[in-house]
Amino acid sequence: MAPLILCEDLWKIYRIGDVEVPALRGINLTIDRGEFVAVMGTSGSGKSTLMNLLGCLDQPSRGRYHLDGLDVSTAKPDLLADLRNRQIGFVFQNFNLIPRTSALENAQLPLFYRGVSIKEQRRQAAAALQRVGLAGREQHYPAQLSGGQQQRVAIARALVGAPSILFADEPTGNLDTASSREIMDILEHLNREDGITIILVTHEPDIAAYASRELVMKDGQIVQDVRRAPHLSAVT
Amino acid sequence: MPAFVLLTVMTALRILHRNRLRAGLTMLGIVIGVGAVIAMVSIGQGARAAVQAQVASMGTNVIVIMPGSTTVSGVRGGQGGAVTLTINDAAELKKRSPLLSDTGWAKRDVMQIVNGNRNWNGPVNGVSPSYLTIRDWSFTSGGPFTQADMESAARVALIGQTTLENLFDPGEEAMGATIRIKNVPFHIVGVLAPKGQSAQGTDQDDVIFIPFTTAERKVFGSQFLGSVGALFASTEQSADLPEAVEHIRETLRARHRLGPDQADDFTIRTQVDIGKVQEGTSQTLTVMLFAIASVSLLVGGIGIMNILLVSVTERTKEIGVRMAVGAKRVHILTQFLIEAMTLSLFGGLIGVIVGIAGAQLTTIIAGWPTMISVDAILTAFLFSLAVGLFFGLYPANKAARLNPIEALRYE
Numbered sequence: 001m002a003p004l005i006l007c008e009d010l011w012k013i014y015r016i017g018d019v020e021v022p023a024l025r026g027i028n029l030t031i032d033r034g035e036f037v038a039v040m041g042t043s044g045s046g047k048s049t050l051m052n053l054l055g056c057l058d059q060p061s062r063g064r065y066h067l068d069g070l071d072v073s074t075a076k077p078d079l080l081a082d083l084r085n086r087q088i089g090f091v092f093q094n095f096n097l098i099p100r101t102s103a104l105e106n107a108q109l110p111l112f113y114r115g116v117s118i119k120e121q122r123r124q125a126a127a128a129l130q131r132v133g134l135a136g137r138e139q140h141y142p143a144q145l146s147g148g149q150q151q152r153v154a155i156a157r158a159l160v161g162a163p164s165i166l167f168a169d170e171p172t173g174n175l176d177t178a179s180s181r182e183i184m185d186i187l188e189h190l191n192r193e194d195g196i197t198i199i200l201v202t203h204e205p206d207i208a209a210y211a212s213r214e215l216v217m218k219d220g221q222i223v224q225d226v227r228r229a230p231h232l233s234a235v236t
Numbered sequence: 237m238p239a240f241v242l243l244t245v246m247t248a249l250r251i252l253h254r255n256r257l258r259a260g261l262t263m264l265g266i267v268i269g270v271g272a273v274i275a276m277v278s279i280g281q282g283a284r285a286a287v288q289a290q291v292a293s294m295g296t297n298v299i300v301i302m303p304g305s306t307t308v309s310g311v312r313g314g315q316g317g318a319v320t321l322t323i324n325d326a327a328e329l330k331k332r333s334p335l336l337s338d339t340g341w342a343k344r345d346v347m348q349i350v351n352g353n354r355n356w357n358g359p360v361n362g363v364s365p366s367y368l369t370i371r372d373w374s375f376t377s378g379g380p381f382t383q384a385d386m387e388s389a390a391r392v393a394l395i396g397q398t399t400l401e402n403l404f405d406p407g408e409e410a411m412g413a414t415i416r417i418k419n420v421p422f423h424i425v426g427v428l429a430p431k432g433q434s435a436q437g438t439d440q441d442d443v444i445f446i447p448f449t450t451a452e453r454k455v456f457g458s459q460f461l462g463s464v465g466a467l468f469a470s471t472e473q474s475a476d477l478p479e480a481v482e483h484i485r486e487t488l489r490a491r492h493r494l495g496p497d498q499a500d501d502f503t504i505r506t507q508v509d510i511g512k513v514q515e516g517t518s519q520t521l522t523v524m525l526f527a528i529a530s531v532s533l534l535v536g537g538i539g540i541m542n543i544l545l546v547s548v549t550e551r552t553k554e555i556g557v558r559m560a561v562g563a564k565r566v567h568i569l570t571q572f573l574i575e576a577m578t579l580s581l582f583g584g585l586i587g588v589i590v591g592i593a594g595a596q597l598t599t600i601i602a603g604w605p606t607m608i609s610v611d612a613i614l615t616a617f618l619f620s621l622a623v624g625l626f627f628g629l630y631p632a633n634k635a636a637r638l639n640p641i642e643a644l645r646y647e
Contacts, residue, residue, distance in 0.1 A: 052641050055560075057559075057560060057640045057641050057644075058640075058641055077564070077565060078564045078565065078566075081559065081562050081563060081564040081565075082562065082564070084559075084560060084561065084562045085561065085562020086562070090560050090561070092644070096553065096556075096557045096560075096644065097557075098554050098557060098558075099554075100254065109557075109558065109561045110561040110562050112239075112240060112243060113240070113558075113561065113562045113563050113564070113567055114562070115239065115240060116239065117239055118239050118242065118243065121239070157561065161561075161562070
């Protein structure tokens with residue numbers, strides 16, 4: 001079976017005025033189903049750019065990107081939107097919930113664009129909220145929830161469409177230690193029990209330690225790719 | 237798609253509710269535009285209906301022939317000033333033109349009319365019995381005078397509603413009563429049914445009809461016997477009117493011995509002409525109000541576009557999130573279009589209410605007749621929707637073309 005993610009000589013070049021600034025310089029990467037990958041690196045190393053490409057939010061300047069066997073490097077915006085809707089879930093550092101909209105409605109959002117009946121949207125969103133431990137908070141607005149709870153709503157939103165990959169961009173960057181642990185435990189559980197592939201961008205080593213594979217980026221290239229035994233600190 | 241549209245409409249309503257003041261101000265232009273359209277059409281249609289009723293009150297397919305003006309030493313006497321039309325003209329017209337179903341004549345003067353201790357200055361008309369049929373007068377009691385009354389110059393009178401109210405106490409029986417016109421006693425043999433205002437705005441019910449011969453010999457004291465104030469004729473079909481007018485013109489010119497280079501010494505007008513003048517006036521009004529309505533809708537549309545552009549900027553991050561979870565361009569486009577159309581639709585709805593209220597108020601305050609038109613309401617409504625669609629397109633498209641990454645990063 002084809003790997004979930006296959007990148008061949010992936011380049012991303014930004015043009016600022018007349019100057020070409022390469023953000024990614026020839027990335028070759030394979031990620032299999034069920035992996036838990038942490039992407040590390042200093043700011044400006046290209047890790048966000050790589051996330052955007054892998055997450056189908058952006059397209060490479062050069063090279064090939066196969067997602068689940070499908071070459072998406074030259075896909076049309078609508079196909080990318082469809083892939084994001086069905087294959088991918090995002091968790092952001094600043095949660096990015098829609099304000100003044102209930103937790104349930106936030107969690108419904110991907111299904112909203114899938115043409116699912118309203119009743120079914122609500123049922124699945126409520127189930128997703130329950131999975132992240134927010135049963136009973138369906139009608140709360142983001143402003144009424146703590147940071148950790150907001151991030152859990154965001155995870156529920158990422159989960160609700162049953163994606164194969166979950167991208168988490170500094171998911172604990174705005175959270176205290178206790179909330180960070182909760183969020184990482186949820187992600188680890190999703191990876192281990194539900195087999196969801198997780199790609200985590202972080203610059204905190206103790207967060208990266210949850211992953212079974214660590215990529216280190218520098219100047220638009222992957223300079224280190226280490227696999228290791230699953231981290232068990234969360235279990236013990 | 238239906239679930240998507242339904243939820244989007246709900247979201248749009250919630251956003252509008254949250255920004256009530258802003259939405260209200262934005263809608264104002266549409267409200268005024270739609271309100272103006274509805275009020276204007278109601279007033280226009282009311283006016284037209286009133287004109288039609290007035291024109292219809294003249295009778296059916298009526299032709300009016302007025303004498304021309306006299307010029308004595310350079311002083312022009314105005315229309316009807318000359319005494320160029322006679323009873324014989326009427327008789328001749330009927331004989332010559334097969335298109336004319338009937339001809340009649342009338343002569344009027346304002347006279348003192350007395351009943352007991354009450355008096356009234358009102359128009360008294362000496363008319364031929366045929367005049368009453370041509371003008372379609374009907375009666376609430378009694379009936380018209382006859383040809384025999386005409387030949388014997390009988391002192392009988394028909395009384396209009398306004399004159400009746402001024403000469404008789406409420407409940408007092410007018411039929412059979414005797415009134416005096418210029419001290420000549422007349423017997424009332426018929427009470428006329430009301431006709432209301434004429435197309436020229438005069439009260440047609442302020443009237444007394446007496447036989448023409450009686451008027452000529454006993455009341456008016458005519459200088460030239462047989463001269464009339466106006467001739468009336470009618471045709472069976474309204475399509476015959478133009479041809480009948482030509483017949484009348486030729487006949488009268490021949491009888492009056494007018495040379496080819498001499499102008500007519502009479503004026504012919506048909507019911508259709510009179511109606512047209514009135515409609516022309518109300519059309520001018522309609523065009524003006526339509527211009528106002530168009531400008532309001534345009535301004536309203538620009539207001540909607542403006543507020544939507546603000547909204548797109550304010551919600552850039554939300555748009556980014558929606559795109560990240562899989563919203564396609566068409567979804568974002570639809571969302572903002574629905575918001576624009578919800579705004580304009582609400583504006584239209586309020587405008588309809590304002591328009592109807594405005595029309596009613598016009599009737600109450602100015603006393604103008606108005607007619608609420610369902611067509612106008614539907615048209616204005618669809619128009620406001622179209623305004624929302626048209627002016628929402630640019631901001632919605634702008635939102636749909638945002639780059640998801642930049643939108644997500646927007647602070």
